[in-house]
Amino acid sequence: MINADRLNLPATSIEWTLPSSRKVAIACLIITETAMFTIFVVAYVFYIGKSLVGPYPSEVLETPILSTICLLASSLTIVMAERAFKRESLVGFRLWWSTTILLAAIFLGSTAAEWKSLIVDHHLTISTNLFGTTFYSLVGLHASHVIVGLSLLTLVLVFSLKNKIRRADGERIEMLSWYWHFVDAVWVVVFTVVYVVGR
Amino acid sequence: MVAANPEIPWTGPLASPSIVTRLHELVVTVDHKKLGLMYIASALFFLVVAGLMAAVIRLQLAFPNSDVVAPDTFNRLFTVHGTAMVFFVGMPIVAGLANYLVPLMIGARDMAFPRLNAFGFWMFLFGALLLYFSYIGAPGLSGHGSAPDVGWFAYAPLTGRAFSRGNSTDYWTLSLLVSGIGSLASSVNVIATAFGMRSPGMTLMRMPLFVWMLVVVSAMMFIAIPPLTAAQVMLLIDRFLGGNFFNTQSGGSAVLWQHFFWIFGHPEVYVLMIPGFACASEIIPVFSRKPIFGYSAMVGATVMIAFVSMGVWAHHMFSVGMTSVGNTFFMISTMAISVPTGIKIFNWLATMYGGKIRFELPMLCCLAFLFQFLIAGLTGIMLAAVPFDWQLTDSYFVVAHFHYVLIGGMLFCVFAGIYYWYPKATGRMLNKKLGLWHVALFFIGFHLTFDTMHIPGLLGMPRRIYTYDPGRGWEILNLITSIGVIFQIAGVACLAWNIIRSARRGEKAGDDPWDAWTLEWATTSPPPEYNFETVPAVRSARPLWDLKHPEDPDWKYE
């Protein structure tokens, strides 16, 4: 019977560092989500100019400057929050983290307002035409990811308010911030495709 | 027998767990070995169910103008057969092999995320049950529909509200969405485990090839499955929210669905096949008594296959009316993928060359695999030859080709893997005589069916037809094809009986019945829950070879 003990070859003392499983897993998740978003973006781009009936993008879309600035700024604030965490400044962490949440909420609220205007004022729904279908799907997919991120961010805020965050949670918080940066990066692409190219 | 452990009620010489306790343990387990075996057991179960559906299909097609089943029933049969075989037989076998063997092979105690592992399994199982539930649940309020009948790749606009009434298509969509999430979870887990939990000294280039190939497969999964998920979400939006993604009446494109589906679908078939290669890459060396020839080349070839497979998808669409430029591009990429695949076949041959080949059951299955996969690859080249493909696509030639790959290739490797690792998982050997009956009967049946099946395709028989007229030259060929099924059923029955019987009455296996070289053979059979008493350190790709041959260890030649 082979005993695994005997495999412990003593000769070379091996320097053995392995990548963190958590980081690998979140990286994989981000790649997966990228693939998913890519398909929705491809569909959007493919159908640009192909709607048989209106309303058409140039008629109804207004560039969401404010909400974009808020979302992109939230990437900065989350980095500030991580730095505060590393400095072990709980107050600083809570401050920057809440700011991130606030900025995300503004983004979502702005999206909601935009959609309300599109549906009620311009009668553009997901079934109206190809533009409606691809627009609501792509922007909606992104918004749903913001909602998920926002929920997780809020959860972490609650934990920090209850003094349950420890130094060892640093990697978990970093993973959440990776996800958040990913959501922002997707918005850059969506914004470009929908509000710049597609109009 | 595991030593008595007060926390687990049925260990120890006097305990005997009730069936409820055993089932409960399975429901709550996060142990990679139990989950791996659950994946494989479920896959084998669905193999039998979907296989019986194929038997009914063949019964219907054995004679012209047959009415064994109604047209709609037939259409549901081939749809559910295909869907189940790919997603509820092939994918869980991949997941099961990965989950059982990867931690053992890298000297880890479990996967990186055990709970995610369990989540993945239950998502798969619920997805599978959802598909079969459609037979009962689909009629719904309108009374229309039953199981899905749109074909396993569900082309638009046949799947739209207008042409697919009731909820049958929605069951297809949802069952695959649910199990797809499970597959994604499983694949992320495999990558995280292989990268983050290797035992000391096991650099990436010292991992068993099996692990390498499952890493590549997992990467392919989480890049290729999202396009399917996206397309399915789009289909749901079309069907339930009036979306226009694939609604040709409002300018949507039916071909877009095909692109999205096959961007998933082609890597998917490599996801199914490469784990077969992984089994062969472990078994052929052991039974040739030589290390795999060209380890780095095998790794490189696998990675190349993964990359190129992302760029060949439209070879399923050569008849759709793409421009000659489009057709030529995909023809080139498809032909190109034969190069790394061929390299692998040559490497396996070179492994055997100069060795001492032992004709045990795992090796017999691998030899059949080599022969059959060669043929499958060559018919693949014929299909890549675009003008020829314009005749062959959507005919029985294609059906024969892909069954050749999946059964002649993948399933034979799975058989090899079962014969090889069953002793490790259960502590008992499978019965050799029953095994030979299984392999012989199945080999005969497989060839009767699938060799013959190529010919009706050459004679103009399209696929997915519930019957055909006499006088087309198809009758005798279909009859022979159908007769082969009888032998396959007999063969599988032998295997099933062998698996069940040998669990209690098989010859005791010991730790290392095959005199093999990877870490899973360094622990007991079956392994304890914690896999290894001490985490082993390694110095080469074949740690047990080094141990058994201290005068000629692998690490001297690195």
Next chain:
Amino acid sequence: MLTLFAVALSASCVFADDASGVTNIFKPNGAPAHAIVDYTMLVLAVCAVIFVIVVALLVYTVVRFRQRRGDKDHEPPQVYGSNQIELAWTVIPILIVFVLTLVTARSIAEVQNAAPPSKALNVTVVGHQWWWEIRYPDQGVVTANELHVPVSDPDHRTPTFLKLESADVAHSFWVPQLAGKTDVIPNRDNLMWIEPTTPGTFLGNCAEYCGTQHARMLIRVIVHPTGEFEKWVTSQQSNAVNEIQVKAGHDIFFSTSCVNCHTINGTESRGKFGPDLTHLMSRETLGSGAAPNTPEKLRAWVRDPQSLKQGCYMPDMQLTDEQEDELVRYLLTLN
């Protein structure tokens, strides 16, 4: 053994004599089917050579290097690999693939990018669930399930160019002896061409699963000898006869909802959902191959189409026996 059996079987089937109804892709009738076969022979030859070489290697290896009895004591030399050999069996396949891709690219262009000569016949084929509408826009003829074309003479060629449209879901137009298949997809016009050089009837099938009766969506291409095609066109251009003897059946047709789906030229029946019936009796089959076009089968169809083609979209009109008799007598006059 089994492989030899398979090869023998294929050879016998593929190279056997022509039986009518057998649609062997290796018995092409005119370009482009011919171009495909010529090209295919090269591909098959390459594959055959590769097969023979690799199988020979496999068999040799298995026989030569099997473990002999009593030879379990020592392991064979442990060879890890060889860069030169890897290179060899990488470069050689790349060369083979390179040649194949060049030949294939040329063949693709030859078939796909052929320009229609001025004398080409233009036909529009519209795929429906589960029948084919065939329109001759230049001749003003509309028929169903049978595509009539003139034979093409190498000296003055008359190929037929088909524009493929779909009225509902994706279909595929496949007549193996005349050309490769081309899909018929809604919201997308595809073009293909045939140029048969031998007259006769050539069968084909819909080759893209399109629902319940995909299996019974046959195509018949009737290639007319020189001079005959024009006669066929003329007969198809005429309106339906209106004989007094079958007035009862005629009235039944026009008072029930038949007119909503079917067109009969020369009458007010202008329905577009179902096949054009103006020259129904000039066709060989009913229901795109579901049954031969005989009076008995016609009666069975009129009585209950579901009995001949279950799931098709023509309902059972619930006529009485006498009504059916009259109606069939009327339909039989639609030559």
